[in-house]
Amino acid sequence: MSLVELLARVDAAVRPALISVLPPRLAVAFYSWARQIAVRTLMASSPPQPVVPPPTLERRLWGIRFRSPLFNAAGMFKHGEGYALAYRQGAGAYLAGTTTALPRMGNVRRGIALPFVPYPRSSAASNWLGLPNPGHRAVAQRIASFERYEAFPIGASVALDPGDFSIDALEQLLEGLWRYREAGTDFFELNESCPNTGDDHAAMNALSERLRVIAERFIQPSGAPVLLKISSDTEAAVIEQIVPLLGELGYAGVTIGNTSTQYNFHRAMIAASERRTYDYFVQTFGGGISGAPIRRQVVESVSVAARAAAQCPGEFHIIAVGGIANGSHVVTAIETGASLTEWYTGYFERFAQSGHLVYETLWQEIIVAQR
Numbered sequence: 163m164s165l166v167e168l169l170a171r172v173d174a175a176v177r178p179a180l181i182s183v184l185p186p187r188l189a190v191a192f193y194s195w196a197r198q199i200a201v202r203t204l205m206a207s208s209p210p211q212p213v214v215p216p217p218t219l220e221r222r223l224w225g226i227r228f229r230s231p232l233f234n235a236a237g238m239f240k241h242g243e244g245y246a247l248a249y250r251q252g253a254g255a256y257l258a259g260t261t262t263a264l265p266r267m268g269n270v271r272r273g274i275a276l277p278f279v280p281y282p283r284s285s286a287a288s289n290w291l292g293l294p295n296p297g298h299r300a301v302a303q304r305i306a307s308f309e310r311y312e313a314f315p316i317g318a319s320v321a322l323d324p325g326d327f328s329i330d331a332l333e334q335l336l337e338g339l340w341r342y343r344e345a346g347t348d349f350f351e352l353n354e355s356c357p358n359t360g361d362d363h364a365a366m367n368a369l370s371e372r373l374r375v376i377a378e379r380f381i382q383p384s385g386a387p388v389l390l391k392i393s394s395d396t397e398a399a400v401i402e403q404i405v406p407l408l409g410e411l412g413y414a415g416v417t418i419g420n421t422s423t424q425y426n427f428h429r430a431m432i433a434a435s436e437r438r439t440y441d442y443f444v445q446t447f448g449g450g451i452s453g454a455p456i457r458r459q460v461v462e463s464v465s466v467a468a469r470a471a472a473q474c475p476g477e478f479h480i481i482a483v484g485g486i487a488n489g490s491h492v493v494t495a496i497e498t499g500a501s502l503t504e505w506y507t508g509y510f511e512r513f514a515q516s517g518h519l520v521y522e523t524l525w526q527e528i529i530v531a532q533r
């Protein structure tokens with residue numbers, strides 16, 4: 163067992179008690195720091211032998227081969243690190259970012275940098291990182307140096323600098339997309355601020371206009387598959403409006419969904435012993451909730467998107483992300499209409515149990531759940 167596998171296992175054993183007994187501020191301060199150390203230690207580690215997914219799990223989307231339907235969600239490899247690790251662990255693809263035009267340090271509040279806390283008894287987490295990243299250019303450069311592997315596509319998640327919807331910002335986003343494309347990136351995820359409700363007509367019109375410009379200036383000339391990533395809180399009416407628009411503009415699909423801010427709604431899914439920390443986090447930082455509490459709403463949204471996508475003229479796919487932590491979650495998402503799945507919170511939960519065999523154990527569960 164490697165050091166990182168041992169640390170993850172020990173942490174998983176003590177984590178439920180720590181989150182229940184530590185004063186909430188201390189729990190958040192500790193895990194905000196520990197998350198960064200854990201990610202760095204993980205990136206420096208690697209399975210002794212590459213793990214290869216069973217050939218029956220392979221998918222072909224937009225003419226690209228994915229050796230299995232599960233890979234990391236955006237935000238796990240913000241600096242373009244962990245490429246060889248993801249390949250050797252057996253992920254179906256590799257997704258870098260999210261990056262923005264300008265490098266970002268991320269959020270600091272009450273002396274806590276990059277606030278994050280897990281709720282282990284609830285299979286959930288909160289984060290308010292604030293998109294820390296080194297910028298499109300740095301990560302694209304890193305991708306250009308990657309050794310390529312068969313049926314292991316590289317994706318990039320990109321965003322506008324938060325709150326900046328200017329023409330200049332859009333130009334810089336387009337420049338970033340081209341840099342990634344020239345570096346050999348196979349598919350893209352656009353992490354956009356999409357209104358959750360249909361009432362915000364101004365925001366919806368502005369989003370439609372940005373999507374149109376990106377389609378004309380990047381998707382059409384490059385032919386690259388670009389998906390829009392939307393929040394798991396996006397209402398069905400908005401999904402029914404956005405999916406046909408994406409299809410008409412030539413987008414390759416939609417990724418559902420990003421973290422949730424429906425704090426009161428999800429509170430019921432947080433274990434009683436973790437609610438003190440949960441309340442502290444959402445009141446102090448807000449942030450987004452990930453993991454099991456959002457799984458149901460993601461599956462419902464995938465189902466709405468799949469119905470809307472049936473009318474799209476070209477090849478249009480849905481990627482499901484939110485609360486995926488075992489093979490049956492993957493199979494449910496696929497049976498509901500997703501073509502691929504991603505995971506973040508569940509990956510770390512499962513890494514603590516299975517270490518570098520984190521994908522291999524999942525495939526066995528997928529195969530069993532598919533029977």
Ligand SMILES: Cc1cc2nc3c(=O)[nH]c(=O)nc-3n(C[C@H](O)[C@H](O)[C@H](O)COP(=O)(O)O)c2cc1C
Nearest residue numbers: 235236237260289419420452453484485505506507
């Ligand atoms: C610590 C952390 C950082 C994240 N950073 C990003 C990000 O940079 N870009 C993005 O699109 N999503 C980001 N996400 C959201 C995930 O990609 C994913 O959509 C969400 O966590 C739901 O999946 P999960 O339940 O499997 O965690 C982040 C999530 C977490 C927990």
